[in-house]
Amino acid sequence: MDTYLVTGGAGFIGSDFIRYLFERYGDDIKVINFDKLTYAGNLENLKSVETRENYRFIKADICDREAVYGVFESEDIDFVVNFAAESHVDRSIMDPEAFVRTNILGTQVLLDAARNCWITKAGTKEGRRFIQVSTDEVYGTLGSEGFFTEETPPDPRSPYSASKASADMLVKAYYHTYGLPVNITRCSNNYGPCQFPEKLIPLMINNALCHRGLPVYGDGRQVRDWLYVRDHSRAIDLVACKAKPGETYNIGGHNEKKNIEMVRTIIKTLRTMTKDDTISEELIKHVTDRPGHDRRYAIDPGKITGELGWLPETSFEEGIEVTVSWYMDNRNWLENVTSGEYRDYYRRMYGGQTP
Numbered sequence: 001m002d003t004y005l006v007t008g009g010a011g012f013i014g015s016d017f018i019r020y021l022f023e024r025y026g027d028d029i030k031v032i033n034f035d036k037l038t039y040a041g042n043l044e045n046l047k048s049v050e051t052r053e054n055y056r057f058i059k060a061d062i063c064d065r066e067a068v069y070g071v072f073e074s075e076d077i078d079f080v081v082n083f084a085a086e087s088h089v090d091r092s093i094m095d096p097e098a099f100v101r102t103n104i105l106g107t108q109v110l111l112d113a114a115r116n117c118w119i120t121k122a123g124t125k126e127g128r129r130f131i132q133v134s135t136d137e138v139y140g141t142l143g144s145e146g147f148f149t150e151e152t153p154p155d156p157r158s159p160y161s162a163s164k165a166s167a168d169m170l171v172k173a174y175y176h177t178y179g180l181p182v183n184i185t186r187c188s189n190n191y192g193p194c195q196f197p198e199k200l201i202p203l204m205i206n207n208a209l210c211h212r213g214l215p216v217y218g219d220g221r222q223v224r225d226w227l228y229v230r231d232h233s234r235a236i237d238l239v240a241c242k243a244k245p246g247e248t249y250n251i252g253g254h255n256e257k258k259n260i261e262m263v264r265t266i267i268k269t270l271r272t273m274t275k276d277d278t279i280s281e282e283l284i285k286h287v288t289d290r291p292g293h294d295r296r297y298a299i300d301p302g303k304i305t306g307e308l309g310w311l312p313e314t315s316f317e318e319g320i321e322v323t324v325s326w327y328m329d330n331r332n333w334l335e336n337v338t339s340g341e342y343r344d345y346y347r348r349m350y351g352g353q354t355p
Contacts, residue, residue: 001054002029002127005077007062007110008041008084009033012195013133013229015045017081020233022049030054032075034068035084036061040196042337062106065113072117079240080114081131082107085164088198089137092160093291103163104170107132111174119178129240130182132171136225136252137161138186141294148186149300150248157292172246181245185236188252188299191319192229193326197338200259201320204266205327206334208279214267218289220260223296227253228319231312238308252299253312260284269324 004021008014010033018031031049035041037059049055060067062084071077084106086092086099111130118128139148140155154169156162174180189200197206204214235251243249257265263284270279304310314322327334 002078003075004029004031004079004081005034005071005075006031007034007080007082009057010035010037010041010043010045011083012040012045012192012199013190013232014081014083015042015194016192016229017083017233017236018046018055019049020230020237022052022055024237027054030075031056032071032077033057034060034062034071038086039337040087040198042194042196042333044333044336045194061102062110063101065109068109068113069116072113077114077117078127079129079131080110081133081236081240082110083133085133087135087160089158089160090198090290092158092163096159096163099159099163100166103160104166107167108170111170111180115174115178115180119180124179124181128181129245130171130174130180131236131240132168132182132184133236134164134168134184134186135161136186136188136250136297136299137294138165138168139297142296142298144296147298147300148250150186150250150303157294168248175246183239183243183245184248185239186248186250186299187232187235188225188227188255188297190227190229190232192323193330194333195229197334200262201266201323202327202334204263205270205324206338208267208270208283209274209328209331211278211283213285214263214283215285215287216260216263217287217293220258220263220284220286221295222259222293223256223298224259224262225252225298226255226257226262226316226319227251227312228314228316228323231314234313235304235308235310238310239304242308249304249308250299250301251304251310252301253316254298254301255312255316256296256298257316265320266324269320270328273324273328
């Protein structure tokens, strides 16, 4: 039985990955969910698996060396999949230190724990793998043409992307210095159910359902490459099981959308589903652009397709309909996660409007 240590497993992508693992492997694996439960972590995302005998939750910080080492001492870990991260660019501009601590120092703690456990005098234990889940934002920004490849030099433009790029460099260093079996994945923007509504798509869905303003940075013509979260989970699983150690893989769907185009799509989809004509483009509110806002991201996934056979299975049209429907059907979830500390943050960022 393979044992997975999934850090940040109560978050948006981490929880989808855990659900995916159990759907695919059932009782043939064990999953340990190691999560600090910050504002973006939510155990409601894992209600469907929480009673399984082969699932264990540990509330702890990846920067807590004693807690991390304790897991490796008590469990025979085969895979580490590191989703744990501070990930919101706006927050990184307000508080860079938190991003340096979690994204860089926390990754180092995990790497040290894996190295101490997996690398012995007899050599590296077989079947082990450390997967660092990174982001296309480490590459910086693109012009109107071209794509990020695995050979694109990192050029981060925000404290968030700089912290993720730094963590990636640590992971590569542990591979070259110690022979730790690692891989790095860099994905484009994810969307789907259970995403915390500080990110574009769930923020717009939530605000539109509440007939509140839809804040759009600048002219809204920033371009992002969108990928449905389950396709990301499948890709990570393929990398963990089939990739050559030391390799980096870009994961994207060739699905570029301008932010303003995405907002208009959400409005149109909601109007169709709710029959509510007051959900309209009149709700759009252009706000001051954030500092260092990258203009365009776009990923070339040719390497993971060619080497591992991965392709996205969910079209944007299908994925956005499923996503909007999920948030409409889970208004209590939205209310729960947008209470308290998040409301205070939102007021500071968007001039007094609550989500």
